[in-house]
Amino acid sequence: xxxxxxxxxxxxxxxxxxxxxxxxxxxxxxxxxxxxxxxxxxxxx
Numbered sequence: 275x276x277x278x279x280x281x282x283x284x285x286x287x288x289x290x291x292x293x294x295x296x297x298x299x300x301x302x303x304x305x306x307x308x309x310x311x312x313x314x315x316x317x318x319x
Contacts (some may be wrong), residue, residue, distance in 0.1 A: 281307075
């Protein structure tokens with residue numbers, strides 16, 4: 275996932291349905307970005 279994609283997911287996302295296999299490192303990047311923005315990844319549907 276590129277940086278702009280992570281920003282859009284964090285800002286607008288309510289779920290995550292990737293178009294390919296996501297690595298554990300990419301998931302950690304997304305979870306960290308969500309936490310930094312005050313959002314909880316666990317709240318996604």
